[in-house]
Amino acid sequence: MIKITFPDGNVREFESGVTAMEIAQSISEGLARNVLSASVNGVVWDSTRPITSDSTLALHTWNDPEGKNTFWHSSAHLMAEALEALYPNVKFGIGPPIENGFYYDVDMGEQVLSSDDFDQIEKKMLDLAREKNPFVRKEVSKADAISYFTEKGDEYKLELIDGLNDGEITFYEQGNFVDLCRGPHIPDTGKIKAVKLMSLAGAYWRGDESRKQLTRIYGITFQKQKELTEYLELLEEAKKRDHRKLGAELELFMFSEKVGAGLPIWLPKGTALRSRLEDFLKKEQIRRGYQPVITPHIGKKELYVTSGHYAKYGEDSFQPIHTPREGEEFLLKPMNCPHHCEIYGHRPRSYKELPVRIAEFGTVYRYEQSGELHGLTRVRGFTQDDAHIFCTQEQVKDEFLGVLDLTKLVLEKLGFEDYTAQISLRDPENPDKYIGSVENWDKAEQAIIDATKEAGLETTTVLGEAAFYGPKLDFMVKDALGRRWQLGTIQVDYNLPERFELEYTGTDNAMHRPVMIHRAPFGSMERFIGVLIEHCGGKFPLWLNPEQFAILPISDRYNSYAEDMLAQLAAADLRGFVDDRSEKIGRKIRDAEVRKVPFMLIIGEQEAESGQVAVRKQGEGDLGVMELEAFVTLMNEQL
Template identity: 75%
Template sequence: MSNKIKITLPDGTVKEFDKGVSGYDIAMSISEGLARNVLSAKVNGQVWDATRPINTDAHVQLLTWNDPEGQNTFWHSSAHLLAEALEELYPGIKFGIGPPIENGFYYDVDFGDKVLEGTELEKIEQKMLDLARQKNEFLRSEVSKKDALDYYNKKGDEYKLELIDGLEDGSITFYQQGNFTDLCRGPHIPNTGFIKAVKLLNIAGAYWRGDEKRKQLTRIYGITFPKQKELKEYLELLEEAKKRDHRKLGKEMELFAFSEKVGMGLPLWLPKGTMLRDRLETFLKKAQVKAGYKPVITPHIGAKQLYVTSGHYEKYGKDSFQPIAAPGEEGGEEYLLKPMNCPHHCEIYKTKPRSYKDLPLRLAEFGTVYRYEQSGELHGLTRVRSFTQDDAHIFCRPDQVKDEFIKVIDLVLFVFNSLGFENFTTQISLRDPENKAKYIGSDEVWEKAEKAIIEATEEKGLKTIVELGEAAFYGPKLDFMVKDALGRSWQLGTIQVDYNLPERFELDYIGADNAKHRPVMIHRAPFGSLERFVAVLIEHCGGNFPLWLSPEQIAILPISEKYAEYANKVYSTLESNDITGFIDHRDEKIGRKIRDAEVKKIPYMLIVGEKEAEEERVSIRKHGEGDVGEMSLEEFTSFFNQKVTDSISNK
């Protein structure tokens, strides 16, 4: 029996090694420099410790800091380092969970009666760095369920005991570094010495297992890097992100607000924010009409049976739906706030018989929906309980699916290009083949739907990643992951292929053979939701919207009250040329008016005084740049319209 195994590398190279070879050993066979930078290894699609033995033929990818999975491993190990530091500084504390997150990590900790102060974070950071310099290895060991329970019973950590109780014997692993041991599946970096820079960012409360009836633990967020320079750059990025925070800018620019009396997670769109929304809606509606979509409007509520038929009620559970009326008399119907638009659109499709010649039928609606999000998960406009989707559903024949899918991709790309989102990737979300019970529909229809998405993305030449288990319960989908100006990734547009809702709603059309056939449904939303899209757009452009989109394009600033009449004339002339803005009639000095207009990010400031009134001209300032010069109103109108054209030239 051979003691050799074959390792296939990402470039297709096949190398032969002895059984028990590790990712680190494979890296050493390539170069010492690579080995010094390997954090973990992807073995047959699963991320392992770089030091874990490989005993069978395998496809192996060596992961470094430049790979997302490598960073994930780094931050997972950093969470363990934080826990080790905390246990040394605060003996007797108890631990919940400590996972990596998109940027960094956190650990949930029970400090007993102690309240951790923000001033203590620096001391914890220093302890983490002291421990990291010891270069302790992360040692993996498999333990029986009995031994795991015995260990944490002796330690007196009820949170770990609860976690172990839900695990199967034979699948439990511990990791140890230095004097600290933790229940963990891994993987981890080779040793703590890779961690060179540490910053603990903030402290928050977190209920154990997200249950508000359980104890609230202390959640400590942090981030680490292999170089101090990278931490410095990240902290500078955080400062810039604070300046761009859509909640801060939304308030300063008077776009939206929240009210405790109205309710948490229910945004109020102010006049300027409503103008912004209207322009986005108008922009997409025009594009949709050109693409053959037909507008529809559906109610904000629906009978419970509608969502039972669609399968949403069963899959999402009653806690996600908000009942609004349940008449007490026998046979009374229960109504729910609408959590999605697709069931309503299925019923619109059924309003009359359809022929194969009628398809594709493209129904579009800016529909407001309502979903109950936990209060702790609400965040500005990015996580709300009421939001408006730029929703549409395409009903088509099976032979039309790929072409329709490609047309939707084109529409999404048009939207992104028009608004400056040029850096994005696409994620194909497929079924988890190991857990098909999560989904509705036959294997045959799933295979057809998945194939259509993969072929469409290949034909468009999109850069894609494939994620198993991320599909919607009724069908696979394509999500657009957009990077903003700060390099942060956001999931915005989505397209989904659905063979199942047409089946559940018994939709049909008469084919060329004069027989009944089932249509296929494509769900799509280029914005995703207006709320989330506006939030991302604000942070992407720092509130400096494209000129065509800006709700207030000009501010007319009279130097004193004497020039109010001329300011009104300027305003009327420009308004008649579809240039929107306002006159600042406040009894303030011109310097203050300019500063306030800068804060509100008004693209152009038109200053009017004695000279301008006499010559019927305006002095122009551009936001962030300063003086542009003097112009007549006719010259400014031409100048402005050219700038609008420039701002949408990539449409």
């Protein structure tokens, strides 16, 4: 007999060789039906694998990430089986589960797969799933594994086997398909009831640009058709909220082939929105002791040689601009920090004036490969809500706290309730990758950890993700559809103060090197607004909305009255417009609704006589008639 410890601490005895599935059955048939895999002593296993020693056990269903992963991993195998049945010469790379579904990298040889083939593959997958073939785990020797895939002629699997040790190699078999795989898998293919192949993409073998590009097939599967339908509906919703689509519809921004790819052009309404965001932050920053500055969009090449960016990114940047006579070389600025370092260094600094906080909405230009560009979230020219704080090592923690507070304020003001902070620290295995003293790194990392704790932030910590010049913290924000975005960032930097030889005179009358903190609560205005558009589906908070209300006269006769009203509301600092077209009121309402104007003021004979307004809220409907002052109050309450 062996002892099995459950997550709630309960311990029960079972015969040695019992499987997780059998244990589940002993609890309830219903549970057993839902079990996809199980963690045995913390390792995810097949639910059908015999347990032969005292163990902890956690059963995984669709509701656990582990359960979903197992399900999708098995689905990848099912897809591979279908592919092999349809295209006998296909060779397989790797096929893991991902956040939403799975993929398999395959080498189709001469054959070109297109999404038109998806139907056929999906059908085959469902046919094979209906066979309810069990996933059978087999331990094989390295020699046997090699001879199997040599015979099959799959060089990718052979390469994978090459990296494995004898004794740790397993195959999984379902139906006629055998794959090299660590597992685990669901009990049988019958659980896969709904299949959808999503897209095709090229993917380099083992992520290496110099190696062969395989075809990556993305898919997702579910246990119920209904779940697939819901998932596809969610994707539809995301598509409706796509900032590229809404940005065009609401006339916020545009792109022009003539101006160039990846260079967003802000239209009047988008500019109104963006300016409000900037003003909000500018005010808040001034309150917090930041000093706004303005620096040029280009800088001499030497500036970036000094900063080190030229050596690191020179080749992969927009190339220098040359002056015609003098032959000077200028670079479009890819960052604001070198300019800000020059500002710090333009005169001697005393410890008394630290921290110095230099802020600029600085537009920067970075070369991105053409395939990388995407709406506002990946562009070649963008504006950072940048600031650099020059302080002493001792001040780092307090400055960090201040920035955390500001960033939280920004996110919450814009309706991002769900976010976490990702702390990126050194890779302990590679100390040589980093510049700056070990003591300073220790202090800075500790300062970040302490500051986030003090700020009560939910954090995740990743080792090895720090920049070479210092540890950093990124805000990971979840939007209304549950998608995660990286927005604001705070980075400690020991490198630039060194390179620019920045100093201050300390209490001891000696020279010291300040620490620099880069920070951007929004990240970039472009990216932030892109995410904001999708988060709120184009229905911006009232204080940001370029159009807060529309005045809709019932007929032309009330147009001048509407204009008077507009003037009164403008005097109350509210923004709107009059729809004075000779259209029926139903039409004007519809158009305002589609434009997502938050409030509509309908005025006709009754309102003109009583001096009141009939208020309608976008998406909600009629709020009834009220005095104009009451409407102003209503608006101000929501600002």
